[in-house]
Amino acid sequence: MIKFSDEKLKKVDEIVARYPQGKQKSALLPVLHLAQEEFGGWLSTEAMDYVASLLKLEPIEVYEVATFYSMYNLKPVGRYMFEVCQTGPCMLRGSDQIIDYIKQKLNIGIGETTPDGLFTLKTVECLGACGYAPMMQLGKHFREHLTPEKVDAIIEECRRNTAANN
Amino acid sequence: MGSRKLLLEKAHVPGIRGYDVYRREGGYRSVEKALKTMSPDQVTEEVKKSGLRGRGGAGFPTGMKWSFLAKPEGVPRYLVCNADESEPGTFKDRYLMEFLPHLLIEGLIVSSFALGSKSTYIYIRGEYAWIPDILEQAIAEAKNNGWLGKNILGTGFDCEIYVHRGAGAYICGEETALIESLEGKRGNPRIKPPFPAVKGVWDCPTVVNNVETLAAVVPIINEGGEAYSKIGVGKSTGTKLLSACGNINKPGVYEIDMTISVEEFIFSDEYCGGIPNGKRLKACIPGGSSVPILPANLLLKTAKGETRIMNYESLSDGGFAKGSMMGSGGFIVLDEDQCVVRNTLTLARFYRHESCGQCSPCREGTGWMEKILKNIEYGKGKSSDIDLLWDIQRKIEGNTICPLGDAAAWPVAAAIRHFRDEFEWHVANPIASQNRNFGLAHYADPLEVVPA
Amino acid sequence: MADEKKLFKVTIDNITIEVEPGTSILQAARKIGGDVAPPAMCYYTKLKGSGGKCRTCLVEVASGSTADPRPMPKLVASCRTNVMDGMVVKNITSEKVIDARNGVVEMLLINHPLDCPICDQAGECHLQDLSYEHGKEGTRYEFERRTFKKHDLGPYIQLHMTRCILCYRCVFTADQLTEKRVHGVLDRGDHSEIATYIEKSLENDFIGNIIDVCPVGALTDKTFRFKNRVWFLNPVDAHRDCSHPKCSGKVTLWYRGEEVFRVTARKDQWGEVEDWICNECRFEKKATADWTIEGPTKVNRHSVISQGHYVGVVRPQEALYDVMGGRAPRLLMDIHDVSEVNRPEIDLSKLERPAHSTDFESNGADRPTK
Ligand SMILES: Cc1cc2nc3c(=O)[nH]c(=O)nc-3n(C[C@H](O)[C@H](O)[C@H](O)COP(=O)(O)O)c2cc1C
Ligand code: SF4
Ligand code: SF4
Ligand code: FES
Ligand code: FES
Numbered sequence: 001m002i003k004f005s006d007e008k009l010k011k012v013d014e015i016v017a018r019y020p021q022g023k024q025k026s027a028l029l030p031v032l033h034l035a036q037e038e039f040g041g042w043l044s045t046e047a048m049d050y051v052a053s054l055l056k057l058e059p060i061e062v063y064e065v066a067t068f069y070s071m072y073n074l075k076p077v078g079r080y081m082f083e084v085c086q087t088g089p090c091m092l093r094g095s096d097q098i099i100d101y102i103k104q105k106l107n108i109g110i111g112e113t114t115p116d117g118l119f120t121l122k123t124v125e126c127l128g129a130c131g132y133a134p135m136m137q138l139g140k141h142f143r144e145h146l147t148p149e150k151v152d153a154i155i156e157e158c159r160r161n162t163a164a165n166n
Numbered sequence: 167m168g169s170r171k172l173l174l175e176k177a178h179v180p181g182i183r184g185y186d187v188y189r190r191e192g193g194y195r196s197v198e199k200a201l202k203t204m205s206p207d208q209v210t211e212e213v214k215k216s217g218l219r220g221r222g223g224a225g226f227p228t229g230m231k232w233s234f235l236a237k238p239e240g241v242p243r244y245l246v247c248n249a250d251e252s253e254p255g256t257f258k259d260r261y262l263m264e265f266l267p268h269l270l271i272e273g274l275i276v277s278s279f280a281l282g283s284k285s286t287y288i289y290i291r292g293e294y295a296w297i298p299d300i301l302e303q304a305i306a307e308a309k310n311n312g313w314l315g316k317n318i319l320g321t322g323f324d325c326e327i328y329v330h331r332g333a334g335a336y337i338c339g340e341e342t343a344l345i346e347s348l349e350g351k352r353g354n355p356r357i358k359p360p361f362p363a364v365k366g367v368w369d370c371p372t373v374v375n376n377v378e379t380l381a382a383v384v385p386i387i388n389e390g391g392e393a394y395s396k397i398g399v400g401k402s403t404g405t406k407l408l409s410a411c412g413n414i415n416k417p418g419v420y421e422i423d424m425t426i427s428v429e430e431f432i433f434s435d436e437y438c439g440g441i442p443n444g445k446r447l448k449a450c451i452p453g454g455s456s457v458p459i460l461p462a463n464l465l466l467k468t469a470k471g472e473t474r475i476m477n478y479e480s481l482s483d484g485g486f487a488k489g490s491m492m493g494s495g496g497f498i499v500l501d502e503d504q505c506v507v508r509n510t511l512t513l514a515r516f517y518r519h520e521s522c523g524q525c526s527p528c529r530e531g532t533g534w535m536e537k538i539l540k541n542i543e544y545g546k547g548k549s550s551d552i553d554l555l556w557d558i559q560r561k562i563e564g565n566t567i568c569p570l571g572d573a574a575a576w577p578v579a580a581a582i583r584h585f586r587d588e589f590e591w592h593v594a595n596p597i598a599s600q601n602r603n604f605g606l607a608h609y610a611d612p613l614e615v616v617p618a
Numbered sequence: 619m620a621d622e623k624k625l626f627k628v629t630i631d632n633i634t635i636e637v638e639p640g641t642s643i644l645q646a647a648r649k650i651g652g653d654v655a656p657p658a659m660c661y662y663t664k665l666k667g668s669g670g671k672c673r674t675c676l677v678e679v680a681s682g683s684t685a686d687p688r689p690m691p692k693l694v695a696s697c698r699t700n701v702m703d704g705m706v707v708k709n710i711t712s713e714k715v716i717d718a719r720n721g722v723v724e725m726l727l728i729n730h731p732l733d734c735p736i737c738d739q740a741g742e743c744h745l746q747d748l749s750y751e752h753g754k755e756g757t758r759y760e761f762e763r764r765t766f767k768k769h770d771l772g773p774y775i776q777l778h779m780t781r782c783i784l785c786y787r788c789v790f791t792a793d794q795l796t797e798k799r800v801h802g803v804l805d806r807g808d809h810s811e812i813a814t815y816i817e818k819s820l821e822n823d824f825i826g827n828i829i830d831v832c833p834v835g836a837l838t839d840k841t842f843r844f845k846n847r848v849w850f851l852n853p854v855d856a857h858r859d860c861s862h863p864k865c866s867g868k869v870t871l872w873y874r875g876e877e878v879f880r881v882t883a884r885k886d887q888w889g890e891v892e893d894w895i896c897n898e899c900r901f902e903k904k905a906t907a908d909w910t911i912e913g914p915t916k917v918n919r920h921s922v923i924s925q926g927h928y929v930g931v932v933r934p935q936e937a938l939y940d941v942m943g944g945r946a947p948r949l950l951m952d953i954h955d956v957s958e959v960n961r962p963e964i965d966l967s968k969l970e971r972p973a974h975s976t977d978f979e980s981n982g983a984d985r986p987t988k
Contacts, residue, residue, distance in 0.1 A: 018328040020242070020285075023368055028350035029333050033292070045816055055350075060802045063815035067804040068352040068522075070334035071292045087254045088455060088512045089411045089498050125336070125516045126254040126455075127293045130496065131409055131417035140295040335806070352806070357670035357698050523784065523803075523810035524671050530725035533808040537761050554758060561721030564692045565673055 002039055002050055012054060024055050028065055032072060042073035078113040078120035080158045083137040086123045089130035098134045099123060101148045118162060170397055172385040172405045174421045177265050185307035188268040196387035197313055200276045201321045209280035213383060215391030217403035222248055222376030223494040225478055234363040235281055236371040244372045245283035247274060247380055249290040250332060250339035254455035254516060255496025258407040259377035261419040263297050267304035273380040275313055276387055278325045281373055285326050289344050292333040301329050336520035340568050341374040354522050355568035378407050398424040402477035406495055413501035415439035424477035429466045431476050445501040448606050452481055453493025455513050456573035458580030460490050461609035502606035506588050510581040511539040517574035528571040531562040535578055542589060545596030552589050556582050626703040630654050631711045643696035643707055644675055648888060656709050657748050659833050660785035661697035663890055668790050669697035672783060673722045678715050681706035693718055723752040728759035731780045739835030741848040744889060766811050772819020774826060774840055774901055779811050782836035788828035795894060796822035826900040830883045830891045841901045842880045851879055853915035858908055866893030870915050878904045
């Protein structure tokens with residue numbers, strides 16, 4: 001059975017306290033973010049049911065929400081997810097070429113994960129970095145002004161991080 | 167001489183993100199002034215006088231919106247700051263929040279005071295994952311220094327600000343979808359009426375305003391609504407943040423006072439710095455992806471032959487047939503080597519991806535348009551497809567629950583209206599169109615001026 | 619006089635009536651009746667919060683009220699817009715409305731499987747009716763129609779997601795009639811679907827009502843013993859003394875010969891359920907002995923059975939015969955898709971001609987329910 005640590009449970013209480021009494025459903029989006037971070041980068045049915053029980057919701061209310069928002073992963077993803085923006089302003093600055101480059105470099109298609117489970121490539125729609133295009137989201141942060149060289153360096157960096165953490 | 171800066175003036179002061187520097191540079195004066203010397207209604211009155219128009223896209227007068235807020239006895243009221251910023255081409259709110267978080271917090275405190283909101287929420291798009299930390303730190307600093315919490319400045323006014331993170335959905339920028347999302351639900355826009363001013367979050371009266379709108383309250387209170395209204399022209403008062411992107415030398419966020427010309431904005435070194443590699447201007451979407459795209463000739467001059475100015479009135483001069491909109495200030499430039507069909511396809515894909523799916527014309531129509539555009543872009547289009555596209559967008563527009571349907575229809579309509587030749591060329595040259603572009607064609611040719 | 623409630627005058631398609639304040643345009647138009655009433659695919663009088671989504675009920679407000687006679691800039695959803703005193707509304711007298719409604723109907727149909735010959739709802743489907751009135755000959759949609767992964771909702775209810783128009787009625791029903799909703803709308807945009815996420819059966823005592831509220835054949839009765847040809851059945855009103863406190867026990871029994879093939883709630887002239895019934899009445903009580911018979915049901919206004927739309931066509935060689943007398947059933951005949959239901963091995967798109975029921979002959983009444 002999965003469960004938040006005491007520290008995270010305190011965080012959940014803190015989030016719930018932001019909203020009026022009895023409106024704990026409002027905490028759903030932030031708590032799902034927390035669950036995704038804690039439980040391996042995606043939301044399993046078990047994780048969603050757990051969140052439902054914490055916030056006293058019916059599980060279906062959680063599923064409805066989790067499937068609506070694009071940031072919740074409903075399947076396991078690689079350790080590093082390259083979310084490359086492909087909308088107009090990024091396209092004008094060469095995002096298509098960057099996506100092709102990553103595909104070829106990692107030898108995966110869009111939506112796929114490398115066999116070692118390290119990288120997932122995903123295309124996304126405008127992330128609000130149009131002036132710094134092409135760009136991608138990697139974890140919490142944006143990587144901007146991408147070039148093939150920069151992509152190489154990012155991949156290297158991820159590999160180094162993995163090696164250092166294992 | 168550059169434009170007057172009211173918001174970004176201090177953006178480059180080292181350490182301005184922190185409380186101490188921000189306060190030393192004159193921060194939080196507006197809170198002192200408002201809470202100690204003004205009544206909530208007086209604050210609203212100043213905002214009315216300033217002529218400030220909402221910076222989130224629709225341009226609705228902010229003071230008027232505030233005065234609509236219902237104030238039933240014993241029912242809490244809420245101010246919600248719309249930091250969902252997801253309209254392609256727009257990244258100005260991010261800049262404000264990242265570099266001047268205290269400016270937003272200051273604006274929020276004054277606005278909360280005016281509206282009587284004791285719990286104020288910042289709804290920020292989930293992808294801006296690092297910004298909540300910045301905002302929460304600013305909130306903590308403000309609280310430690312007595313600007314938030316109970317009995318602020320001894321005035322008896324209590325206020326807390328909370329950051330609420332979204333999770334990836336453009337539609338949550340629409341104010342009623344945002345409210346649903348804040349309630350922990352799917353971001354389905356509500357059917358109006360009732361309007362949020364009467365029944366908003368948790369069924370209480372609510373005002374939703376854009377980040378930039380609320381930040382602009384700070385200079386309005388500091389300098390007075392009257393003084394603010396003198397900046398700019400006509401109904402475009404004050405300054406406006408623009409996020410410029412696409413094929414320009416200096417993409418970024420600029421503050422303008424709405425008196426400069428579009429041409430100056432694109433080509434002056436103070437702003438976009440012209441187009442890279444000596445290429446020529448083909449087209450521009452001046453106010454975020456939803457507003458009509460204009461070819462170079464109609465962009466720089468109105469149909470009447472007047473110089474187009476970067477403000478609400480001038481950008482929309484000529485209506486939808488020959489003008490565009492200020493929108494959210496996302497300024498997207500296309501150089502002569504860009505393909506309008508491809509650009510339109512990416513936008514159609516965006517709207518299909520972001521439709522909430524509640525109402526039939528938007529749910530079905532956005533996907534249909536994307537599929538047809540894809541065919542045209544990849545050399546599989548038929549000439550009847552162009553008219554079909556036109557007809558589909560026409561059937562979406564105006565017939566949906568929320569304006570996302572319109573936002574999806576307009577870019578397609580404008581692209582066909584102004585760039586029909588390019589669509590036809592794609593259809594007629596399925597092979598050539600895969601290897602080269604239609605180019606600039608006649609899109610920068612001087613227009614025949616139609617006397618008014 | 620002064621304490622008498624003031625009524626609002628509203629004119630719809632040149633007919634003026636008086637209604638109570640707070641009445642929607644749709645309800646006012648229904649009072650007038652006939653063609654003046656806009657079609658409503660998502661609104662449901664008994665379901666709080668319903669309406670506004672399908673956009674088939676759009677009307678033009680030519681004048682807002684006596685006090686503010688300006689026209690409304692856009693067409694409005696009549697189901698969610700209340701009348702004002704002196705309001706002037708145009709429904710079928712507005713070209714704009716007809717044009718927009720044709721557009722909405724086209725949108726509703728582009729991804730619809732058009733599998734009416736094998737659909738249980740055929741003959742009582744609101745979308746079918748709507749497409750007769752507003753549909754175009756042929757489709758302009760040249761892409762593959764949307765498909766979904768199949769979900770099993772348990773022993774009572776069959777879901778055909780491809781037919782769903784996302785009216786949300788079944789979600790409101792589960793929310794408002796049962797203690798614990800287990801199905802809902804998942805995903806978003808053009809991939810939205812009705813599902814439970816985890817495979818879960820719908821078994822609440824009142825969940826069967828979602829079959830009756832569904833305007834199309836997306837939710838059907840798995841215990842219905844003779845699929846997809848309601849016009850062979852004889853509807854008869856009946857009641858029983860149901861022990862369930864919330865159940866009205868008032869139903870329509872659908873007979874063929876002496877046998878009850880299906881039990882549904884009774885519906886009014888707008889196709890809306892009059893009183894909810896429980897699962898036991900609906901699914902378990904299929905013997906005449908269970909019921910007190912009241913008499914033949916009056917057939918609904920909305921139903922193609924009563925409107926006799928099934929005329930002048932290559933007829934399915936069945937008793938359809940008896941109910942004909944109107945326009946050609948385009949939908950019934952114009953099938954160009956693989957059937958997702960019942961007989962997935964029949965590839966309708968391979969037929970040289972429109973499909974009709976003879977193509978399903980070998981799998982008639984004895985078709986398995988699953
Ligand atoms: C589809 C859609 C997306 C929107 N996105 C945003 C947004 O990201 N940020 C924003 O401030 N307003 C957005 N708006 C406008 C809001 O609905 C609302 O008008 C605005 O927040 C009001 O604030 P303002 O008056 O300060 O501009 C959007 C509207 C629509 C229809
Ligand atoms: S217009 Fe689109 S986004 Fe807006 S409510 Fe309808 S389906 Fe949802
Ligand atoms: S299954 Fe039927 S009732 Fe439920 S949303 Fe779909 S069409 Fe409406
Ligand atoms: S278009 Fe890519 S970040 Fe905006
Ligand atoms: S019935 Fe009014 S919008 Fe569906």
